[in-house]
Amino acid sequence: xxxxxxxxxxxxxxxxxxxxxxxxxxxxxxxxxxxxxxxxxxxxxxxxxxxxxxxxxxxxxxxxxxxxxxxxxxxxxxxxxxxxxxxxxxxxxxxxxxxxxxxxxxxxxxxxxxxxxxxxxxxxxxxxxxxxxxxxxxxxxxxxxxxxxxxxxxxxxxxxxxxxxxxxxxxxxxxxxxxxxxxxxxxxxxxxxxxxxxxxxxxxxxxxxxxxxxxxxxxxxxxxxxxxxxxxxxxxxxxxxxxxxxxxxxxxxxxxxxxxxxxxxxxxxxxxxxxxxxxxxxxxxxxxxxxxxxxxxxxxxxxxxxxxxxxxxxxxxxxxxxxxxxxxxxxxxxxxxxxxxxxxxxxxxxxxxxxxxxxxxxxxxxxxxxxxxxxxxxxxxxxxxxxxxxxxxxxxxxxxxxxxxxxxxxxxxxxxxxxxxxxxxxxxxxxx
Amino acid sequence: xxxxxxxxxxxxxxxxxxxxxxxxxxxxxxxxxxxxxxxxxxxxxxxxxxxxxxxxxxxxxxxxxxxxxxxxxxxxxxxxxxxxxxxxxxxxxxxxxxxxxxxxxxxxxxxxxxxxxxxxxxxxxxxxxxxxxxxxxxxxxxxxxxxxxxxxxxxxxxxxxxxxxxxxxxxxxxxxxxxxxxxxxxxxxxxxxxxxxxxxxxxxxxxxxxxxxxxxxxxxxxxxxxxxxxxxxxxxxxxxxxxxxxxxxxxxxxxxxxxxxxxxxxxxxxxxxxxxxxxxxxxxxxxxxxxxxxxxxxxxxxxxxxxxxxxxxxxxxxxxxxxxxxxxxxxxxxxxxxxxxxxxxxxxxxxxxxxxxxxxxxxxxxxxxxxxxxxxxxxxxxxxxxxxxxxxxxxxxxxxxxxxxxxxxxxxxxxxxxxxxxxxxxxxxxxx
Numbered sequence: 001x002x003x004x005x006x007x008x009x010x011x012x013x014x015x016x017x018x019x020x021x022x023x024x025x026x027x028x029x030x031x032x033x034x035x036x037x038x039x040x041x042x043x044x045x046x047x048x049x050x051x052x053x054x055x056x057x058x059x060x061x062x063x064x065x066x067x068x069x070x071x072x073x074x075x076x077x078x079x080x081x082x083x084x085x086x087x088x089x090x091x092x093x094x095x096x097x098x099x100x101x102x103x104x105x106x107x108x109x110x111x112x113x114x115x116x117x118x119x120x121x122x123x124x125x126x127x128x129x130x131x132x133x134x135x136x137x138x139x140x141x142x143x144x145x146x147x148x149x150x151x152x153x154x155x156x157x158x159x160x161x162x163x164x165x166x167x168x169x170x171x172x173x174x175x176x177x178x179x180x181x182x183x184x185x186x187x188x189x190x191x192x193x194x195x196x197x198x199x200x201x202x203x204x205x206x207x208x209x210x211x212x213x214x215x216x217x218x219x220x221x222x223x224x225x226x227x228x229x230x231x232x233x234x235x236x237x238x239x240x241x242x243x244x245x246x247x248x249x250x251x252x253x254x255x256x257x258x259x260x261x262x263x264x265x266x267x268x269x270x271x272x273x274x275x276x277x278x279x280x281x282x283x284x285x286x287x288x289x290x291x292x293x294x295x296x297x298x299x300x301x302x303x304x305x306x307x308x309x310x311x312x313x314x315x316x317x318x319x320x321x322x323x324x325x326x327x328x329x330x331x332x333x334x335x336x337x338x339x340x341x342x343x344x345x346x347x348x349x350x351x352x353x354x355x356x357x358x359x360x361x362x363x364x365x366x367x368x369x370x371x372x373x374x375x376x377x378x379x380x381x382x383x384x385x386x387x388x389x390x391x392x393x394x395x396x397x398x399x400x401x402x403x404x405x406x407x408x409x410x411x412x413x414x415x416x417x418x419x420x421x422x423x424x425x426x427x428x429x430x431x432x
Numbered sequence: 433x434x435x436x437x438x439x440x441x442x443x444x445x446x447x448x449x450x451x452x453x454x455x456x457x458x459x460x461x462x463x464x465x466x467x468x469x470x471x472x473x474x475x476x477x478x479x480x481x482x483x484x485x486x487x488x489x490x491x492x493x494x495x496x497x498x499x500x501x502x503x504x505x506x507x508x509x510x511x512x513x514x515x516x517x518x519x520x521x522x523x524x525x526x527x528x529x530x531x532x533x534x535x536x537x538x539x540x541x542x543x544x545x546x547x548x549x550x551x552x553x554x555x556x557x558x559x560x561x562x563x564x565x566x567x568x569x570x571x572x573x574x575x576x577x578x579x580x581x582x583x584x585x586x587x588x589x590x591x592x593x594x595x596x597x598x599x600x601x602x603x604x605x606x607x608x609x610x611x612x613x614x615x616x617x618x619x620x621x622x623x624x625x626x627x628x629x630x631x632x633x634x635x636x637x638x639x640x641x642x643x644x645x646x647x648x649x650x651x652x653x654x655x656x657x658x659x660x661x662x663x664x665x666x667x668x669x670x671x672x673x674x675x676x677x678x679x680x681x682x683x684x685x686x687x688x689x690x691x692x693x694x695x696x697x698x699x700x701x702x703x704x705x706x707x708x709x710x711x712x713x714x715x716x717x718x719x720x721x722x723x724x725x726x727x728x729x730x731x732x733x734x735x736x737x738x739x740x741x742x743x744x745x746x747x748x749x750x751x752x753x754x755x756x757x758x759x760x761x762x763x764x765x766x767x768x769x770x771x772x773x774x775x776x777x778x779x780x781x782x783x784x785x786x787x788x789x790x791x792x793x794x795x796x797x798x799x800x801x802x803x804x805x806x807x808x809x810x811x812x813x814x815x816x817x818x819x820x821x822x823x824x825x826x827x828x829x830x831x832x833x834x835x836x837x838x839x840x841x842x843x844x845x846x847x848x849x850x851x852x853x854x855x856x857x858x859x860x861x862x863x864x
Contacts, residue, residue, distance in 0.1 A: 306438075375536075
């Protein structure tokens with residue numbers, strides 16, 4: 001092959017060199033720590049699933065359009081997972097009898113969506129998924145919201161940087177009925193128009209609502225919902241179940257002091273067919289990152305596609321790595337160094353037997369200190385250059401003279417301080 | 433859709449429920465700790481790559497046969513990665529000028545191979561990849577072997593459980609020439625037969641060698657290599673570069689005491705076209721796991737497919753999660769519990785405002801204790817059952833009476849000891 005291959009990764013995917021990988025391990029590590037600390041259990045499933053799992057949820061056309069899908073040699077139609085919900089639904093359905101509900105589960109899978117790459121959206125991404133299955137009451141909704149807030153706070157973010165926007169799908173339906181005076185079917189049609197509010201011109205929006213029988217006053221009343229606080233909004237239909245759920249959740253947010261992170265937002269709908277109660281999205285307050293970082297809510301009948309007459313409700317959210325990374329950089333929440341920063345290069349001289357260097361480096365490692373011997377035969381100055389470029393914090397040198405006297409020279413590459421001491425004393429100094 | 437969907441994962445793939453996931457996080461965590469402690473840097477690349485990357489290395493037919501591959505809508509022929517080497521070669525080639533050699537890199541990617549699932553082999557698997565790029569000398573080979581040994585030792589494995597089988601491809605060629613008296617081309621033909629020794633009947637093996645001009649004595653001499661120690665084997669062609677490399681490596685293994693984990697094995701070849709120096713495989717000593725757990729060696733010209741006239745040699749190995757997991761279970765190296773085992777369920781009573789439970793559980797979490805409030809409204813006994821099944825170590829109960837007195841009741845679910853104390857005292861007790 002005379003033509004050389006391209007070194008670019010496939011469109012919409014990323015290479016993670018060590019520098020980027022350290023960042024990822026840190027930021028997924030923070031998420032794992034927070035969620036495990038809150039007694040959530042991690043799970044994972046396969047990258048390939050039967051396409052019918054996505055088709056059953058989103059329709060065959062959308063499933064085919066949004067996924068990388070293909071047939072295997074057994075004519076099974078497979079898709080690379082574009083989301084985790086169908087997989088987790090399959091897993092819960094598969095062990096319904098054994099599992100101990102309510103489940104508190106999370107996952108950080110990699111996945112693919114077939115779409116045009118743009119800011120905040122790539123074809124390959126990682127998505128944090130957090131769900132509680134088998135608890136119908138608002139406490140589970142609250143627990144999900146708390147975990148989302150705790151993740152962001154663990155990065156050092158505060159209420160000036162992000163806001164949790166909350167609505168309730170039951171309230172949404174009820175308040176539309178109350179304002180428009182429509183029956184269930186009529187409200188559903190009105191809801192569909194409202195769901196597209198930001199995607200169609202204002203004139204078209206009004207025209208469609210008027211065609212469904214709404215007056216200008218009713219349209220104006222619906223408009224006013226977008227700027228209302230939760231008390232005012234729920235007062236429109238105080239007896240509705242949705243109003244009660246919304247009030248209860250906001251009351252508890254207030255009592256726990258979490259209301260400073262949260263706001264009622266009638267604009268949060270999140271797809272008409274899926275969610276059934278609380279819905280929420282977490283927004284970056286920085287205007288350049290205008291995409292929701294987290295989105296989720298309550299849904300019913302998770303396992304219905306798999307198990308007849310079974311019902312497991314859930315509440316949860318997903319969060320993409322790309323928007324989260326944008327958030328962390330925008331708000332300068334990424335530390336300059338990860339870990340304790342101690343990393344030791346043992347330099348080499350030709351007059352010392354190599355096994356002495358191996359013994360030294362293994363002793364450092366056994367003491368929990370990150371260390372390696374310089375590999376190769378470059379001059380001392382080049383070895384130091386290597387250490388500086390690779391962000392080693394210290395260098396240990398041991399020539400024939402030091403070896404015979406049972407000492408090493410330890411140099412701090414930041415302060416440039418250098419001292420001669422025994423290996424044990426060097427280890428103690430590095431650990432201090 | 434009246435037909436219910438299957439809850440089985442796709443053939444050859446696995447679901448990781450929380451129990452299995454804890455195991456994976458533990459065992460990948462051990463690997464990460466050992467490699468980071470040895471100053472290896474983690475990287476990752478995309479799950480999808482251009483098929484030509486694999487075709488260029490293994491030929492189009494094999495690449496198509498062994499991978500899940502398909503065309504995207506831009507007619508790009510893509511494959512789900514079946515191995516990491518082409519990706520890492522592409523990444524190194526892409527930043528040749530910026531990277532600070534020698535590189536010490538590792539990765540733990542998920543990948544897919546299209547093959548019949550069997551013990552130790554699945555279609556979806558994770559593979560640990562460890563490589564050192566840009567160091568030609570034996571110290572890098574040694575460093576790779578040390579890291580493999582250190583990973584297994586970190587699990588508690590000792591020399592009775594595994595063995596590193598080592599050979600050298602240069603020695604292999606030289607010793608064949610020395611015994612058979614063949615030129616380079618002749619030796620290549622003989623090597624091809626020897627590479628298939630275990631795959632063809634003995635008669636066919638001998639017949640093919642005789643046809644290449646070998647005598648029965650020469651064939652017997654080659655046979656004897658399989659039971660020779662390294663000194664005896666290298667003595668056949670003491671002046672060969674391969675003999676010198678092999679002797680040097682084994683001498684250093686002896687001096688560092690690592691020879692107890694290692695053995696010379698003329699049967700280790702690992703494909704004729706790829707490796708150029710040291711080759712090694714790590715075997716589980718348990719006869720039921722007869723597949724190599726780790727395999728690797730030295731190869732040249734990693735980036736040649738991407739960059740003209742550039743040469744970067746490497747040495748490294750890969751290790752699959754499936755064989756490693758079999759090893760850990762066979763030798764009973766999997767701990768019963770992971771982490772510190774402290775996990776607290778705060779039970780609920782109706783006479784306590786929910787915000788008091790939230791405040792309590794958040795205080796425990798802030799103190800670094802894994803904790804959650806029971807979600808739902810089941811009776812106390814059911815809440816305890818839930819805690820036991822979910823392997824909570826402790827339960828904290830706080831009824832209206834305790835709340836008014838500023839105390840909680842802490843119960844150890846293992847010892848069944850129970851005591852009444854302040855929240856701060858409970859935290860101190862849990863952390864002790």
